[in-house]
Amino acid sequence: MAAAEKMIDLPADAPIQFFDLKAQQATIRPALEQRWTTILDHGRYIGGPEVDECEAKLCEFTGAADAVAVGSGTQALVMPLIALGYGHGDAVFIPGFTYNATANAVLLAGATPVLVDIDPGTFNMDPEDLERKIQRVKGTRNLRARAVIPVDLYGLPANYTAIQEVADAHGLRIVADAAQSFGGKQEGKWIGTLAEISATSFYPTKTLGGYGDGGAILVRDKEMGDLLRSIRWHGTGDNRKESIRVGINGRCDSIQCAVVSEKLDIFEAERQRRIVAASVYDQRLAGKVETQSVKQGDEPAYGLYTVRVPDRDAVRAKLSEAGIPTAIYYDTPIHQMPAFEQFAPARGLPECERASREVLSLPMHPYLSEDQVHRVCDTLLGALQR
Ligand SMILES: Cc1ncc(COP(=O)(O)O)c(C=O)c1O
Known part of the structure; x- marks a missing residue:
């Protein structure tokens, strides 16, 4: 199909917006207003049916085994690091050219960020520099090389094939920072399935944004999904009262999940x-x-x-x-x-x-x-x- 057939028509003097959430809102507003009414009626502002719906739709779209809706993209990065048990003395490799949340997430989990240079063409983590930085950490006594967080900058998937190879060679786990890349693909597979754990953000200007803060963790393993659901609610079990592990308030509101579900349709x-x-x-x-x-x-x-x-x-x-x-x-x-x-x-x-x-x-x-x-x-x- 020719490009012109797929883009929208606008008057010649229409101002150019950097992002345009207003135009998008106009297309889904009646459906959203219907959803507000539903939420006001059922009153389950936290943990409402919209959360399960959103998680199911994320799995359906990407093919991920499980999806856990959380309060932000930052929480979506911190929580897997908690789940994997990282903390003091654990090195987590991240690119040096990313949003500050990637670095903050590692530090909030108690681990140490080790910064890797980027490939000048893709702006994403350079797998050769990753290898060098791992070797350097292995040569020290105070840090253990544990995990790598590739970032899909601007929406371009990181080089997962090369990074997985390096990670496997050194026994590192991968948590993908897919905050900017929901809707991207690599070798026919959707973002959200390219690493064992992927974190995305529903910040309003992201490709799949809500109308406030939110995010999701997409995983290949359902047990990891269950563990993250416990961590999302202060590490509690089914009674949601007694902490059986350390966790945080990592929940995503029913309202944000409703917005994201609606946006998944378009x-x-x-x-x-x-x-x-x-x-x-x-x-x-x-x-x-x-x-x-x-x-x-x-x-x-x-x-x-x-x-x-x-x-x-x-x-x-x-x-x-x-x-x-x-x-x-x-x-x-x-x-x-x-x-x-x-x-x-x-x-x-x-x-x-x-x-x-x-x-x-x-x-x-x-x-x-x-x-x-x-x-x-x-x-x-x-x-x-x-
Ligand atoms: C690369 C990257 N990582 C993490 C985040 C954090 O997401 P949030 O703002 O939803 O916490 C963002 C988005 O702002 C981001 O661009």
Whole structure:
């Protein structure tokens, strides 16, 4: 199908939004209002039937054996680390170019983040640097190499095949940070099934967002799902009173689960429109602007569409003058944030540092018209020529 047939039509002067939650809301508002009424009537604001419904739909969509809805993407990362029993002296390997939640989750679980550099093409964890960092940890006495958290930055799946190989060689577990990549695929398999445990976020601007905080943990093993359900409710058993292990309040509200369930019904159509928007960007920018490199077999979720531009501030200002919003994810790598400086490798993380100076995210959402994507490209290419 031609790109133009799949994207929505808008008037020529419609303002370009970076994300467009308003347009999306308009398509599901009557169904949501019906759901509010149902929730107000049954009154089970926590643990209502919407939670089971949402979890079942997440499994149905991805093929995961179990899904546990939780209070945020951050909780979805902390809780598996608690479930796996990590704590003091345990090294968890994470990329140095990610949202701060990945690092905070490791520290909140009591473990130590070990920062790995990224591949400059994909912006995702470099498996060769992972191997180097594991060797380094193995050469010390104070840390045990335990787990790796690959991050699917901007929605592009990490290199799970290579990372799994390295993890298997050293007996490491994998907890995927799929906060940005729900709806992505690798070798025909959905995000959420590419690692034994995957954490995703329902932050409103994510590909599958709620109307508040929320998240989910998708697992291959039902026993792990049961363990996470106990941890979600302060480590209690069936009576929900007595803690049989350490846990937290990790619950997702009925209202958020209702929103996510509703959005799952329109998700595939939205996913297709993101793919088409990305293909227009790809075609227009090929050979002129460095885009995130997508290898054969990968289908990004296109939570964000990000390019590298050397003279970023000037280019960004020109786009802004033309009414085109952009964003920077992220202008500070993890090891340069005050809270995590103590984990900075001696020689830094050169590719994380370079990416933080050069990345620029362009408007990306399912409610862009093809004309709007061309306008962004025209302005960007014009700004780069001057
Ligand atoms: C890569 C990454 N990890 C973790 C999170 C944390 O998710 P949340 O904001 O839902 O806690 C986010 C989202 O904000 C993220 O982008």
